[in-house]
Amino acid sequence: MRRRRRRTLLLLLVAGTLAGAAAGLTDLVRRPADPAPVAAGEARLAHGVGAGARDEPTGYPTDGPGSFAAADGRSPVRGYDGPLHRYRVEVERGSGQDADGFAATVDEVLADPRSWIASGELRVQRVAEAAAADFTVYLATPATSERMCAEGGLTTERYTSCRLPGRVIINLARWMEAVPDYGAPLAVYRTYVINHEVGHELGELHQACPGPGAPAPVMQQQTYGLDGCVANAWPYVDGARYEGEPVDGV
Template sequence: MRRRRRRAVLLLVLLLAVGGTAVGVTELVHRPADQPSSTAGDTRLANGLGGAGVRVEPSGYPTEGSGGFAAADGDSPVRGSGGPLRRYRVAVEQGTGQDVDDFAATVDGVLGDPRSWIASGQLRLQRVAVAAAADFTIYLASPATSERMCAEGGLTTERYTSCRLPGQVIVNLARWMEAVPNYGAPLETYRTYVINHEVGHELGEGHQACPRPGAPAPVMQQQTYGLDGCVANAWPYVDGARYEGAPVDGV
């Protein structure tokens, strides 16, 4: 009798232990998607180690993030020697594994460079943290989110290109991570180009054509779709002068 009771108790304990483990796994798998997560949690999500339904590219970035954005804190110095002041805000989609401060530092470095738009002497730029103080926001968004955002303004990007809507510069994470095939320049050059190009639209610039084969591509050329014989160029000012191509009608 005692042996039977002892076996029964051991069996009951074993069943409870197994059952408790199974419940723990179920809770982990079915954790609500809107539950707040830490930075480490966002990184695991982007690397495909968590978050059911998140599609991750071979290079390691997700095709779709949370849809929510985190903005960079603090204000940058005013860059530029004269002209009206345009204030911009920088935000990164959460769940993409990208650091908002790193992205903001890159944007600040590009827009504050003497080869960028401030070289005209007729424009000053400053990054701000408060949305109400910003004239426009520069977003880094996953391909799916950027497509939805651009579509709200009637633009079709097929999850491939970046875009600009009034008050919104939307940089596609896929292009930020991979640039484009046959660009012929480092990723850093493409990143500089896409910032200057889309911000150029926000400043009123239209698309331009390649001047001639072998020449630098104007920054307002649609370099994402090809260079048309030009070579990659990320800056609106080259050798201290505004560098442009012929306007492209209708775009």
């Protein structure tokens, strides 16, 4: 009897030990708990899909179809004497900008008595017909403007505007944002970039800053920095042509 009880007790003890070991093994191989659910955007970032997948929102498109809509109508002839330079205005489709609105700004700048007509040696007029225009002012997305400028061998890196014979190409990014540390309102930069690029179309070359604190000549490359000058959008200041030293070859 005593031997049977010992055997029974020993068997029960072994069975309990085996059961405990099996339970521990089950805990070791059990599938880990599912992670807490996350929002779809968080999941994309966690897997490296959302972060850096596209540029920060700019509020305007950086590329477009490369097709343009022209502004309607004609402006009055502006200026006092000299040859008439007729221009057309076009805005890239899908840019979010209105062709007639952009044209109104271009008209206002070129008709201002501080602009190129102040020389008394030329006049300007906007026209709607391509055949009647001597040059066209384009507003183009950064990628499109880069492609257009590259056709004339100019490198803009999607950043600057440019001028090719018969084509003044304004970069939408600069039109919307100007440039860092410009130190003047956006409207001043917009006036500058129109006068600068149209100045090239009229035969003007780049000029240098005259000195620290002086107004920047309109033909200075103000987009790349003011070099100590202060922002200035006009070729004529206080009724006189305002210039800096020529920059050789550009």
